[in-house]
Amino acid sequence: MLPFFGLLIGIALGLLVKVPVPSWLARYLGIALLAALDSSIGGLRASMEKTFNDRLFLGGFISNTVLAALIVYIGDNLGIELYLAAVVAFGVRLFQNLAIIRRHFFQAHHWE
Amino acid sequence: MGLTLGRWHVSLMMVLIILGFLVATAFSTQQRWQQRPGPRKQYLVDFIKEQRGDRTRLAAELQRLREQQGDERRRVAANQGAMAALSQALEDRRMIAGLTPVKGPGVAVVLGDAVSVPPGANPDNYIIHDYDVRLVVNALWRGGAEAIAVGGERLVATTAVRSAGTSILVNAKPLGSPYRIVAIGRPERLLKALENDRDAADFLQAYGPAVGLTARTRRLPTVRIPAYQGSLKMTNAR
Numbered sequence: 001m002l003p004f005f006g007l008l009i010g011i012a013l014g015l016l017v018k019v020p021v022p023s024w025l026a027r028y029l030g031i032a033l034l035a036a037l038d039s040s041i042g043g044l045r046a047s048m049e050k051t052f053n054d055r056l057f058l059g060g061f062i063s064n065t066v067l068a069a070l071i072v073y074i075g076d077n078l079g080i081e082l083y084l085a086a087v088v089a090f091g092v093r094l095f096q097n098l099a100i101i102r103r104h105f106f107q108a109h110h111w112e
Numbered sequence: 113m114g115l116t117l118g119r120w121h122v123s124l125m126m127v128l129i130i131l132g133f134l135v136a137t138a139f140s141t142q143q144r145w146q147q148r149p150g151p152r153k154q155y156l157v158d159f160i161k162e163q164r165g166d167r168t169r170l171a172a173e174l175q176r177l178r179e180q181q182g183d184e185r186r187r188v189a190a191n192q193g194a195m196a197a198l199s200q201a202l203e204d205r206r207m208i209a210g211l212t213p214v215k216g217p218g219v220a221v222v223l224g225d226a227v228s229v230p231p232g233a234n235p236d237n238y239i240i241h242d243y244d245v246r247l248v249v250n251a252l253w254r255g256g257a258e259a260i261a262v263g264g265e266r267l268v269a270t271t272a273v274r275s276a277g278t279s280i281l282v283n284a285k286p287l288g289s290p291y292r293i294v295a296i297g298r299p300e301r302l303l304k305a306l307e308n309d310r311d312a313a314d315f316l317q318a319y320g321p322a323v324g325l326t327a328r329t330r331r332l333p334t335v336r337i338p339a340y341q342g343s344l345k346m347t348n349a350r
Contacts, residue, residue, distance in 0.1 A: 002125045003121060003125045004128075007129070009129050010132020010133040011136045012132075013129070014132060014134065014136020014139070015140060020141075021141040026138075029137065033131070033138055037131055039131075040127050043123065047124070057120070057123050057127070058126075
């Protein structure tokens with residue numbers, strides 16, 4: 001339940017604070033969002049597999065975000081759409097993790 | 113999956129807070145950009161309107177300036193025309209006044225003192241006098257001469273041909289024998305005038321040769337007459 005409340009708190013915070021995002025930062029925002037989403041799903045999966053590691057989780061989240069931002073930055077400066085690499089990587093893993101979670105969920109409830 | 117508060121709950125919650133925050137921020141940002149005909153769009157619309165107004169105004173001004181330019185150009189052309197006419201008129205007057213060198217067909221009359229004076233004779237009768245020169249010059253004017261020079265001195269309105277001692281002064285320049293008088297005009301008329309003038313004809317054809325004075329008259333296809341070089345200053349005449 002706690003993670004769910006966290007999500008609600010975050011949304012409420014975002015809507016209330018209304019951080020002005022300049023257009024050039026929109027890409028970073030998107031990538032950061034994707035990294036956060038990926039980490040969350042990954043964390044959910046790990047928790048289901050009982051392999052959740054606190055440090056691994058947070059470290060992964062931070063390093064993923066930083067690397068993604070770096071790739072976007074480099075891509076922007078080189079004129080190459082490098083951020084697509086991050087988008088694709090995160091996206092693919094997101095769906096993979098989702099599939100695994102679904103399987104775990106089914107197994108846990110003996111629906112198979 | 114229990115409701116027990118594990119450490120992973122906390123970590124996941126923190127990440128989800130961030131996720132939620134980012135989602136909300138992205139959402140509101142997107143909303144702001146898309147929906148509101150907000151200050152940016154309004155600004156752009158206003159900007160375009162303003163620029164269109166400016167363009168119309170500037171186009172009108174450009175048109176006005178082009179017309180003005182055309183007017184000015186015509187005025188300049190007219191002025192230049194007037195200017196050209198004036199400078200032509202000035203040039204004509206300068207030529208008439210003798211301030212420009214001129215050339216044209218004409219005649220030359222050379223008068224010279226006699227080489228020898230017979231013993232006992234009056235030497236005055238054997239030299240060229242100022243009035244002899246004036247005789248020829250006046251006859252040439254009468255024959256329609258347009259420009260005359262005596263000894264290279266252009267005859268102008270203030271010119272006097274007068275004697276000063278043993279020499280003849282023309283434009284205050286002393287000349288000596290032989291005196292070369294050149295005139296521009298129609299040669300036939302000039303020669304005719306010299307023949308028709310009783311005194312000049314007598315001097316040139318009868319008296320002169322008789323006493324041994326040089327008195328040659330020649331027609332020339334091209335006579336060059338220099339410009340008046342003397343002073344143009346008038347101190348008393350107003």
